Every structure is written in structure tokens, then in C-alpha cells.
Amino acid sequence: MSADMFMLELFSKDARAHCATMSSNIFSGGEFSPEECRAAAASLKADAKMLGFEVFAGACQALENAFATGGGRPSEDSAAARVVKILSDCADAPLLELEQKIESSSSALSSVLEEGVSLPPQEHSAAPQNLREQDSAPDSEGKSALDADDSMAAMFLDETRAQLANMGQLLIDIEDDFKNPQKLERLMRACHSMKGAARVVGLSDIVDLTHKMEDCFVAAQNSEMELDSDSLDVILDCVDFIYSLCEIKFSKIDKAKLKECMDALGALASGAGPASTVGPEESASGGAVLDARSPVSDSNSHEDSIQFPQLSVSQLSGAGRRNGAARDSAVKVSAKNLRALMELAAESLVENAKIEIFRENLSELKTSQQRLAGVLEQALCLLEGVRGAESSMERIESVRRGMESTLADLRAQIGEIGEYSRRSAQLSSRLYSEVLASKMRPLAEGVQMFPRMVRDLAKSAGKKIILEIDGRDVPVDRDVLDKLESPLTQILRNACDHGIESPDERAALGKPAKGRISIKAWHAAGFLMLKVSDDGVGMDIGKIREKILQKKLATPEMLENMSGQEIMAFLFLPGFTTKENVSKLSGRGVGLDIVHTMLQEVGGTIEVESEVGVGTSFTMRLPITRSVMKSLGASIDGQLYAFPLSKVSATAIVRRDEISFEGGRRYFLHSNRKVALVDAARALGFEKLRTDSDFSYVVVVAGAHESFGFEVDDMPFEVDLVVRPLHPLLGKVQCVSATSIAEDGAPVLILDIDDIILSAKKVLESSESVDNATGVSEKSAAKKILVVDDSATVRETQRKILQQAGFAVELASDGVDGWNCVRLNHYDLIVSDIDMPRMNGFELVKKIRARDKLVPIIMVSYKDRREDGERSLEVGANMHLTKSSFSDDTFIDCVKKFLNPS
Amino acid sequence: MDFEKKIAARCWATDGIWGDAVCPELARVGHCHNCAVYMRAGADFIERVRRGRKDGEASAPAGGSEPSEPIPAGDRTGKERSYLLFKCADFNFALPMEVVREIANSRPTHRIPHRKDKVLSGLSNINGELVITVDILRLMDLGQSKCDAGKMVVCAAGDDKFAFNADFVWGVARAGERELLPFEDDKPYAAFIYGFFLHNGQKFLLIDCELFFHALTRKYL
Missing domain, CATH: 3.40.50.2300 (Response regulator)
Known part of the structure; x- marks a missing residue:
């Protein structure tokens, strides 16, 4: 990240925090503190000045002055509130668009500032508009109606989100067949259900909007209107708008955007006839559930806040409830709690293993008791027939019997402890698996946005593309799922932009007009495999070779010896692109670099296969979960470390006579390849005196161009480790990517293989310590x-x-x-x-x-x-x-x- | 030597198994835990805590002090706070109980690669959690802590948790503001000492938590 981007990021963080302070003061029902707002505006002003955002700083100055003068809470349509809203919108913009957003908001800010920013006098400062409107309602103590009935609000939001997701998918599907009656019916029903739910919670604007959307589908069903790709854009825009309102829990409705949506839908409908002239109240739809008790708020209000009347759950539409019940219910758990749960589950597994030690100890006790009983038995045999020994024999016999009984008790105890240990181990193990499983989500959750994205990209490029997703139910760790979005976006953008040909080109090549991109997911050998293929133009390996030579990334001789896969790997280098022209979507050569970086981050690999004219496929191999890592445990300098198994090529025992010396470096041959031998302890920055043993245990790891053998203390062993992040206070620890705890409770550090290779190179380059800090x-x-x-x-x-x-x-x-x-x-x-x-x-x-x-x-x-x-x-x-x-x-x-x- | 004298002399820490293990009673009882003196000290301690809670009196430290010498009540000593008293090398320290999270037995510490600063000892598994372990003697430039014996004190400022090795944990004591005396010394460790107070005739250096945690989070990590 450049220094400027760094500053921008800091500004963005500060701006979000300060805007949140002002927004919560102005727009929430809580206490209004002009002083808190003033301090936030002052700090934001200084930050904006620092980055040269003059208009932004000017707006902050105006706010600072207004808040310093004091007064009551500004109404939501006041100039002060609007300025705060514009500033918040800017602050919320993605980092890369922040400057542009601030610039584009300048004129809006200037025009609001011209109105003059001030606060109303204290006595007129009542609750915000949303609350003022319901002063007569039972709940008028400054608590929003949304808060008053959280369960209703949550149910409405859940239902609406589900319906929107459903509509999003249907709208993309219907593009294949605009007149498909089943799909039109389902779309109409989805709008209808949303409308019903919105009416129950009193969101009149949403009732109107969904009503208009419903009208469009009704008109399409009646052949009064023909849907096309452009009209779908309009409806998708409305879906996006409602979705964005869901995200902010309908706390504010952007009237301008609402009007824009309504007008666009109106224009669609007017082309189709007077379908939308029927008002929502007159519409038969939803009438059964939408009785007079639902107080639809005044649609003339400027910015509605959600107002949920006290209605029973049964008044929500049945479809919504079914939907909610059918879905895999998910709850939000804080990452910290989940981590603590995992740690405890892992600890209980470790502790449980100790019960077995008690059982073994008891078994030993039993064996020694048995031995003693045997001695007594022998004594009895020896005394048998000896005159005068009867009384002694009697006593010995009674001791022997006592021992037998004790032994029987002991056996029973051992049996019980064994049984208990097994049960407990099973429970701990199940608990542990369940906790791990709680981090898994179906792949569908991470890819649901792609059909829409591909559709929009294809449309903007004048192409026709279908996206097929196979393996939506494949479980993936939510950490991995979160990381998948950006690489998949990149690969799909590339495929849409220069993978799939235009319909004409495809027709000329004898391919179907519609291009096909597929995402396929499956589990294989403990890994998640993700394959993204397209049936487009494919990549010309010759062209890639030319580029490599042109960029002097390799010599012609080196290229000669490289396999197709190795040549394709150059595509993932930063700035490497075969495209001559940069388009809006791709061509800068940064995309695949992002893919590669992400994969490295999660410990995955990627392979590319491509054939000119046939298509390209990217196959990613990712860990199913980042929570458990298959590793090779090894002791280094007396402490336990783990090599991620996916990065280990081999293990070896290298005899001293197998080691050759070259330029001060030690090598040995493994599978006919020269492997540089490095003391792992030295690569980790420890000063270790090398012992002159006859052989070394070595873990072989392959770098980009050479392999390294890391000498460890003893024989490495395979182990599954529960991965825990490094303590945040430690920051980045060189050569370490994560931590874990071994079965015996000892801490384990999981090695960052790329880092340790770098460190090994330094050790090899210099006989001195790795950490010769130059600075x-x-x-x-x-x-x-x-x-x-x-x-x-x-x-x-x-x-x-x-x-x-x-x-x-x-x-x-x-x-x-x-x-x-x-x-x-x-x-x-x-x-x-x-x-x-x-x-x-x-x-x-x-x-x-x-x-x-x-x-x-x-x-x-x-x-x-x-x-x-x-x-x-x-x-x-x-x-x-x-x-x-x-x-x-x-x-x-x-x-x-x-x-x-x- | 009668019970009271033995308790006052903390025989378990001198002649007992936490000391030189030369107590003749050890041959009979095997471990101080089984000795009547130790049990009595424990019972006395619990009784003092109970009495202290009941009467609002200051509770005496773990491990026994002279019952006849209770810490003076709050009104004579100013506002009272509880402190954990522990020993590292030749120094007796006190740490406000608000920051103490746990006292655990010493356990192995995993060193951190490429971190040369000796204040950061590494990571230790304390009840399933990997906690950053530090050497407070090195932090204060007072030498090096022993890491294989004694106890581990886990303390925290907010979410930042640290553990350090202490040779011995005396227990908890209450001390009033007015009992705290200013501490002055030219040596670097003086910066970390907020003041000192006397307890059972011994001098306890009160660690300045603000600076202690600041140094750990900013200077050494």
C-alpha cells in the first residue's frame, strides 16, 4: 500500500468513527450531546484539512460552529443532519473510491452549506422525526419502535432478505426465457409476499414500491408488457435498493432513490398499460393479512423510519414464516466467543487424554498386586505338607483371599475408568467436532452474488453468459468462504471480459451464442477443490512465453525447460498481463496476483489449464477449514514446531556422508535433486551449536526454484492441529503463521513456509546470524x-x-x-x-x-x-x-x- | 517450636517443600500439604478472610501472618486496595488485584523465533489459552527470572493478557493509601515502582500498572 493510501485509510477510519458519533447523536433516539458532536466535527475537520479535502473540512467547520453554539437535536431534514449524512456517505465509501466520492459530494455539500447550518433552540428539540410521529404511541420514551419489537423487526428483515435473494436469482434465471409463466408467477409472489410483510410493519413506501414491482410481473403474465433485459435492470435496481434498506434496517429511506425507482417502474408499467393505477390499498393482494390495524404511515413524510406496530407474529405472511423455518437457521456468534469455545473444547480433549494415564497406572498396580498374589500362592505350595505350618498357611491363605478380593475390585475399577474414559473421550471429541463444524457454512453463501455479477458484466460487455454453480452445499470454513469472494470475482471478471467471446465471434467459431462459465466445488483428500471454467477463447501459451521474454522474467533457455504449468504460473506475478489494452474490467495484470496472494494466505494452491479456442479453467485447492491443519510436527531447538503438510515435499534421514559441500553450503541429493541443507534452528533465529551426529532428520520443502532441507531435532511426525491465530499483540512474527497446542498441552508454533525459506536463504548467504539488523x-x-x-x-x-x-x-x-x-x-x-x-x-x-x-x-x-x-x-x-x-x-x-x- | 511460631515463620517456605525440604516432619508426612501446621495456617487464613468480610476488616495475606498484627482498618490507613504479593529473585513486589487474573503453576514457555528481546519469554498454555509470557525482572532491568519453578501470575489490562514467572506468591494483602510510601532509586527499575509498603516487616514494591502494561504492549511487543 502506498503511503498516500495508508493516509487515506487512516482518514477513512477516523472519518467513519466521527461520522458515527454525529449520526448516532442526531439520528438515534438516545441523548443528544452537542459537545460530543462538536469534538467529532473538529477532529474530522483537522483530518480532512490534512488530506486537502477543503469542502469536506469546510462542512466540518460549519458543523463544529453549529454544535459549539449549542441547541437541540436537529431534525432529520435540517441542513445539519443532511451535511452529516453526506459526510457519512463519503466516509462509508470504499477506500479506493473515497477521494472520488468526496469530490463528487462537494457540490451537494456546498449547496446544503449555503442554506446555513445551525441547531434548533433547545426547547424545540424533541425526539427525532421518527419518534415525534408517534408521540401518541404507547412507546414514546425515546426508544425507537424498531427496538420496541425486535423479534418482529428481525422476522421482517429475515423474510425480506430471503425474498430478495430469491428474486435476484429468479430475475437472472428468467433472462433465458422472459415469458416463462412459472418464473413470472414466482417473481410476482415474491413481490406480493414482501408487500404484505411491509404493510404489516407499516412501511408504506416499501408497500408502494413492491406493489409496482408486482404490477410489472402481473402485466408480463397477462402479456400486457414484455420484459426485456433493460426492464430487468430496473427491477434489479429496485431489489438492490430494498436490499440496501434491509442492511440499514430501514432506519432511513432515501426518498430521492425511492422516487427514482418508482418512476422507472412507472415508466415500465406505462409502456404496458394502466396496470399500476390500482392503489395498494385497493389491491386484493395481501388484503387478508393486511387489516386496518396496520397503520401505514404518511407517505409524504420525508424520511421514514421503520415503525413496527405491536402485531402478533402470526400476522406476518405465512410464506415468510415457512421460508424462515425451512432455512438453515444461523445465529451470529462473536469470533471471540467462538475462539474461546474452540480453545476450551480442545483443552477438554487434551485433559481427557490424561484419564487414560490414570487407568494405565491402575493397571500397573493391578499387575504388581497379581505378582504379589503369585508369590503368596508359591509360598502356600512350599508350605504344603510341612508339619506345623498349618496356622501360617491359614494366615497366608486369608491374605491371599483378601488380595484376590482387592484385585477383583481393582479390575472392576479399571473397567469402569476405561468405560468412563471412552465415553468422556467420545463426548469431548464430539464437542470438538461440533465446535469445528460450527465454523462451516455451505459454499452457496459465498457465491450467491456471482450470478448477478456475471449477468451485469456480460450485459455491459454486450455478451451472453450463463453462470452455473455446482456444489452449493459443499461445506466450507467461514474464514475460507470470506476469503473466496475477491479471487472468484477476479477470475469471473477475467472470464467475462476476455474469456468469453462476443455472440458474433462465437457464432463464427461454431460455438453456442451463450458463453458458459461454471464454478464447481467438491471435497478431495481433505481439501476443498474449486474449479472455475469457461468455454471462451482460452489462453495462448505462446503469447505468455513472448510476454515472459519481453518482460525479461526468464531466459529463452529457462523457458525451454519449463512445463506448461510452470509457464502458466507467470500469470500470477504482479503486473503480468497478456492484454495489450486495459479495459474497465481487467487487463492491468493485478487480478491474478490478488488471487495468488489470497491463496497463499489461506494455504492453498492454484493451477491453470487452457486451450486456445476451447477455454480456460482455474483449479484452486484450499483447506476445507482453516481451523484444523494437517501438519508435520518437529522439535526445533527443543521446542515444538509444525510444518503445514501441504507445503512439505518429503522427510528424510540424511547421513553425514551423504552431505556434499559447495561454496560453503551443504547439500544432499533427494530424488536426484540437489537440496540445500539448513539448520532449522538458525533459520528461526536461534543460535544453535550443531551437534556432530552421524545423521540428521530433515524436512524437505520446495521453494520457487530450489528445495530446502530443514534439519530438525528428531523424527518428524504427522499431526492434525487446531489452528489459532497468533496473539495480536505479537504482530507479525517472522517465520510463524499461527499457533496451536499439542496433545500434551505444549504450545506449538505453525511455520510460515515462505518466510522460513527466505530466512533459510539468508542463513545460507551469510554464515553470520540471520538477524543482522542493518537499520x-x-x-x-x-x-x-x-x-x-x-x-x-x-x-x-x-x-x-x-x-x-x-x-x-x-x-x-x-x-x-x-x-x-x-x-x-x-x-x-x-x-x-x-x-x-x-x-x-x-x-x-x-x-x-x-x-x-x-x-x-x-x-x-x-x-x-x-x-x-x-x-x-x-x-x-x-x-x-x-x-x-x-x-x-x-x-x-x-x-x-x-x-x-x- | 509451637504452631503459631511455625506459621509465622512460614516453615513450609523455608524448611518445607517450598524451601530446603529439611524439615524432619517431611519424613513422616511426605508433603507440607499433609502437615498439621500447614493445615492450621490454611484454616487461620480462611477464618481471617471470613472475619474480614463479616466485620469489614482487612483480610490478611495467604499463608499466614501474625494474627495479633492485623493490617490497620481503612479509616486509619486511607482507602484500601488488595494487592497480590509475590517474590521474584530478591525482590518482593505487589500488584493490584484488579489486574490479576490467575495464579497458575509454572509451565513450559515456547520461545518466539526472531525475537531477540529477552523481556518477551514466549507463549505458555494456561488453561487452553496461549498467553504471552514476559520476564518482569528483565523488564525492570533487575536480572533474569527463573522459569522452571514457582508460580505463574497471569495479569491483564483490558484484553491484553500477560503471564510472568514468580518464585513465590505470598498471597493477597490489603493496604491503605496512607501506608504507601514514595519509592526513590536511581536505578531504571524505579520508574516501574509506584511506591512501597511494609507488610509483616517486609518491604513490598508496588508495581505501577499503567507503565507496566504500557511498556509491555508498546516497547517489547
Whole structure:
């Protein structure tokens, strides 16, 4: 990520947080705090200024002024609320579109700002509009009606989402046959059900919209109107709109967008006749369930909030309820809880294994008892017939009998413990499997958006493409499922853009006019296989060869020896593309790179097969779950590590006489290939004295161009490990991708094979330690500056400016954080903001001055206020600057003046 | 030596199995757990805790102190807080109980590759959770902790959990604000010490949690 993107990301995070603060104050039914909004607007303004978003900053300034003046909660149609909404929309834009979104919103912002942004007087500030409208309702204590009946709201949202998904699929299917009566009927029914449900919960706008959609399908059924691809676009747009409202739980309805949808549907219907003249109230549809008790709100209201009257569940449409019941009910569980559950289940498995040890101990006790009983038996035999030994024999016999009885008890106990152990092991194991299974979801959940996407892409490219999905029910770990979206999108975009030919080209080639893309999923050998194939133009291996040579990625001799698969692998290099022209969809050569990166992340592989004129297929091999990893456990420097089995080529025992030396490196031959031998402990950065044993246990791992053999302490063993993420506080640990716990409870680190290969190369290149940190001396020579500011954007801006000037920078997020840094480290200069949570800049400077009179301190504030400047100097700062000084050289000149006075 | 004297001298930590194991009673009882002195110390402790809860008095630390020398009540000592008292090398430390999550037996720590800083010892499995283990003596520049004996103290600031090895955990004590005395020393570890208080004639250095967790999360991880 470039530095600018990094700044943009920080800005985006800050902006979302600040907008959320303002939105929750203005639009929710909770308490309204102008001060909280003012602080959010002020921080956002500073961030926007930092990135040069002037209009955005101006809007924040206007909001800051309005909130500072005080007053009551602005109504939802007030200028202030609209500004906050526009800012929130910008903040919510995807990172790559953020700048564009801010730019395109500038004119809207300017026009709202012209109206003047202010808050209504306190006495008029009532609850937001959605609540004001129902002041007479029983629930008028500032709690939204949605909150008042969560179960009803959730049921409505669930039903609507299900119907929309159903419609989305049907609309794509119907494109093959616009007059298909069954599909038209199902579409009409879906609209009808949504309309009924919307009426029950009093969403009049949605009732109207779905009614119009229903009309279109009725008209199509009656042949009064002909559906075509363009009219489907209109209806799909409406489906998207309702879906987007579902996502925000109908908290706000964008009236402009609603009107746009209604108008477009109206235009469709008017082309078909007066089908939509029947008002929703008069429509027979849904009348049975939609009785007079459903108070459809005034459709003239500007922005409706969902208002669910207190109706019984039975009033929701039957179709919806059936749908809800039929679906695999899923509940949201926090990732943290799920992780804790998995850890406990794994621990219970480990603990359970210890019961077996008790049983074994008891068995040993039984054996020794048996031995003793045997000795007594022998003694009795020896004494038999000996005169005068009768009484002794009697006593021995009674002891023997006692022992027999004890032994019987012991046997019974061992049996019971064994039984208990088995039952308990079974339960733990089932618990563990169930917890693991709870992370699995059907593939369908990760691919349901693709038919629509392919349809839209095909349409925009003037092509006809069918997407077939086979294996929708195949279970996939939800972590893997989440990761699948972007690579699949990329492959499908490529296929739509330059895989499938235009209908004319296809006709000329004798292919059916409709191109076919298929996604096929299945499980094989513990892996999820995903194959995406198209019957398009295919890839010309000759062209790829040319590109490789052109880009000097390999020599002609190297290419000669490469297999087709190896040549295809170049497609996954960043920036590699065979396309001469960049289109809107693809051709920049970044797409397959993304695919490759994702696959590496989840520990998968990809293979490409292609034949010119026949098509291309990408076969991905992914772990079914990221929760359990098949691994090769090995002890390295006395501690347990795991190599992911999918990355291990072989294991070997290498005798000393099999090792050859070449240029200071050690090699051995494995399957007639030279394998570089590396001490795994050294590759992990441990200083290990090599023992001169006669042989080594080696794990062989294949790199891109060569193989490496990692010497481990003892014989590696295969093990299934439950993968746990690395502790977030550790950040990225070189050579380690995850952690786990072995059966005996010992921690295990799972190795990052690409990383350890890199590390091995360094070990081989240098006989010195791997960690010869080059930057350390540089770092220690640079003057060290502490930057204390509560805005991430401002901190990063200062860091950039200071680092560019050659200073070492440390950041602190507030006064307390800054004070702790000062207590632990020495700094050559400190830069601090004034207005910060927990401890403000003035307090911080006072504390610093109490222990260090000399360190130069620069205070920076948003405003050029004289009193800030005076107070800064009064508490002991050496200088006061405004944040505008970052944009010119004032700030850095000032820092340099303090640190390099010469 | 009578029971009270033995309890006051904490014989289990000196002559007993947590000490030199030279107590002649060990031959008979096998382990301090089975010794009447230890049992009495435990019973006394529970009784003091119960009494403390009932009367609002300060509870005495685990392992027994002189019952005749209770920690003064809150009104004489200022606002009271509970502290975990433990020993690392030659230092006795106190840590506010609010941050203490668990005391576990010492267990193996897995080192972290490519992390040269000795403050970070590695990861330990504590009840199925891999917890970051640190060396607090190294953190404070006081040498190196023993990692194969004693106890592991698990403490947390928010969601950030850390474990460290302590040679011995004395127990929990309450101390009032006014009992806390300022601690001054030129050595680097002084920055981590908020103050000290005396308990049973021993000096306990109160760790400054704010800086302790700040240093662990920012400086060493």
C-alpha cells in the first residue's frame, strides 16, 4: 500500500468513527450531546484539512460552529443532519473510491452549506422525526419502535432478505426465457409476499414500491408488457435498493432513490398499460393479512423510519414464516466467543487424554498386586505338607483371599475408568467436532452474488453468459468462504471480459451464442477443490512465453525447460498481463496476483489449464477449514514446531556422508535433486551449536526454484492441529503463521513456509546470524522525536514529515500514553497536541517539565488562538504552532532549529 | 517450636517443600500439604478472610501472618486496595488485584523465533489459552527470572493478557493509601515502582500498572 493510501485509510477510519458519533447523536433516539458532536466535527475537520479535502473540512467547520453554539437535536431534514449524512456517505465509501466520492459530494455539500447550518433552540428539540410521529404511541420514551419489537423487526428483515435473494436469482434465471409463466408467477409472489410483510410493519413506501414491482410481473403474465433485459435492470435496481434498506434496517429511506425507482417502474408499467393505477390499498393482494390495524404511515413524510406496530407474529405472511423455518437457521456468534469455545473444547480433549494415564497406572498396580498374589500362592505350595505350618498357611491363605478380593475390585475399577474414559473421550471429541463444524457454512453463501455479477458484466460487455454453480452445499470454513469472494470475482471478471467471446465471434467459431462459465466445488483428500471454467477463447501459451521474454522474467533457455504449468504460473506475478489494452474490467495484470496472494494466505494452491479456442479453467485447492491443519510436527531447538503438510515435499534421514559441500553450503541429493541443507534452528533465529551426529532428520520443502532441507531435532511426525491465530499483540512474527497446542498441552508454533525459506536463504548467504539488523545503527544515530496526538491522521502526517527529514519518530495517542513514553525513553524533542482525552497537552507538558527542563517541546493546536500560545509557553513548551504549519515548512523548520541549531 | 511460631515463620517456605525440604516432619508426612501446621495456617487464613468480610476488616495475606498484627482498618490507613504479593529473585513486589487474573503453576514457555528481546519469554498454555509470557525482572532491568519453578501470575489490562514467572506468591494483602510510601532509586527499575509498603516487616514494591502494561504492549511487543 502506498503511503498516500495508508493516509487515506487512516482518514477513512477516523472519518467513519466521527461520522458515527454525529449520526448516532442526531439520528438515534438516545441523548443528544452537542459537545460530543462538536469534538467529532473538529477532529474530522483537522483530518480532512490534512488530506486537502477543503469542502469536506469546510462542512466540518460549519458543523463544529453549529454544535459549539449549542441547541437541540436537529431534525432529520435540517441542513445539519443532511451535511452529516453526506459526510457519512463519503466516509462509508470504499477506500479506493473515497477521494472520488468526496469530490463528487462537494457540490451537494456546498449547496446544503449555503442554506446555513445551525441547531434548533433547545426547547424545540424533541425526539427525532421518527419518534415525534408517534408521540401518541404507547412507546414514546425515546426508544425507537424498531427496538420496541425486535423479534418482529428481525422476522421482517429475515423474510425480506430471503425474498430478495430469491428474486435476484429468479430475475437472472428468467433472462433465458422472459415469458416463462412459472418464473413470472414466482417473481410476482415474491413481490406480493414482501408487500404484505411491509404493510404489516407499516412501511408504506416499501408497500408502494413492491406493489409496482408486482404490477410489472402481473402485466408480463397477462402479456400486457414484455420484459426485456433493460426492464430487468430496473427491477434489479429496485431489489438492490430494498436490499440496501434491509442492511440499514430501514432506519432511513432515501426518498430521492425511492422516487427514482418508482418512476422507472412507472415508466415500465406505462409502456404496458394502466396496470399500476390500482392503489395498494385497493389491491386484493395481501388484503387478508393486511387489516386496518396496520397503520401505514404518511407517505409524504420525508424520511421514514421503520415503525413496527405491536402485531402478533402470526400476522406476518405465512410464506415468510415457512421460508424462515425451512432455512438453515444461523445465529451470529462473536469470533471471540467462538475462539474461546474452540480453545476450551480442545483443552477438554487434551485433559481427557490424561484419564487414560490414570487407568494405565491402575493397571500397573493391578499387575504388581497379581505378582504379589503369585508369590503368596508359591509360598502356600512350599508350605504344603510341612508339619506345623498349618496356622501360617491359614494366615497366608486369608491374605491371599483378601488380595484376590482387592484385585477383583481393582479390575472392576479399571473397567469402569476405561468405560468412563471412552465415553468422556467420545463426548469431548464430539464437542470438538461440533465446535469445528460450527465454523462451516455451505459454499452457496459465498457465491450467491456471482450470478448477478456475471449477468451485469456480460450485459455491459454486450455478451451472453450463463453462470452455473455446482456444489452449493459443499461445506466450507467461514474464514475460507470470506476469503473466496475477491479471487472468484477476479477470475469471473477475467472470464467475462476476455474469456468469453462476443455472440458474433462465437457464432463464427461454431460455438453456442451463450458463453458458459461454471464454478464447481467438491471435497478431495481433505481439501476443498474449486474449479472455475469457461468455454471462451482460452489462453495462448505462446503469447505468455513472448510476454515472459519481453518482460525479461526468464531466459529463452529457462523457458525451454519449463512445463506448461510452470509457464502458466507467470500469470500470477504482479503486473503480468497478456492484454495489450486495459479495459474497465481487467487487463492491468493485478487480478491474478490478488488471487495468488489470497491463496497463499489461506494455504492453498492454484493451477491453470487452457486451450486456445476451447477455454480456460482455474483449479484452486484450499483447506476445507482453516481451523484444523494437517501438519508435520518437529522439535526445533527443543521446542515444538509444525510444518503445514501441504507445503512439505518429503522427510528424510540424511547421513553425514551423504552431505556434499559447495561454496560453503551443504547439500544432499533427494530424488536426484540437489537440496540445500539448513539448520532449522538458525533459520528461526536461534543460535544453535550443531551437534556432530552421524545423521540428521530433515524436512524437505520446495521453494520457487530450489528445495530446502530443514534439519530438525528428531523424527518428524504427522499431526492434525487446531489452528489459532497468533496473539495480536505479537504482530507479525517472522517465520510463524499461527499457533496451536499439542496433545500434551505444549504450545506449538505453525511455520510460515515462505518466510522460513527466505530466512533459510539468508542463513545460507551469510554464515553470520540471520538477524543482522542493518537499520539499528542508523536508527540509534537519528534524533528521536515523540509525537503525541489523538488523531491518527495528524500523527501519521507528522511522522511522515519528520521521518522524511531523517528523524526517528515514536507516536503516542494521548497525554497518558505520551507521559508513559516519556517515563520509559529519552527523546530529543516532543511534539504534542493540546486537546486530547485522558490528559491534555498542557498537563502533559507540565509533567514533563517537572522531570526534564531541557527537552524541547513544540505544542500544536487546530486553532491559532492567542490564549493557546500563551498557555503553552506558560506551562513550559518552547513553541506553539498551528496544524496549518504542516502544510508549509514552518513545522519542520522549527523542529530542525531545535535539533540542529547549526 | 509451637504452631503459631511455625506459621509465622512460614516453615513450609523455608524448611518445607517450598524451601530446603529439611524439615524432619517431611519424613513422616511426605508433603507440607499433609502437615498439621500447614493445615492450621490454611484454616487461620480462611477464618481471617471470613472475619474480614463479616466485620469489614482487612483480610490478611495467604499463608499466614501474625494474627495479633492485623493490617490497620481503612479509616486509619486511607482507602484500601488488595494487592497480590509475590517474590521474584530478591525482590518482593505487589500488584493490584484488579489486574490479576490467575495464579497458575509454572509451565513450559515456547520461545518466539526472531525475537531477540529477552523481556518477551514466549507463549505458555494456561488453561487452553496461549498467553504471552514476559520476564518482569528483565523488564525492570533487575536480572533474569527463573522459569522452571514457582508460580505463574497471569495479569491483564483490558484484553491484553500477560503471564510472568514468580518464585513465590505470598498471597493477597490489603493496604491503605496512607501506608504507601514514595519509592526513590536511581536505578531504571524505579520508574516501574509506584511506591512501597511494609507488610509483616517486609518491604513490598508496588508495581505501577499503567507503565507496566504500557511498556509491555508498546516497547517489547
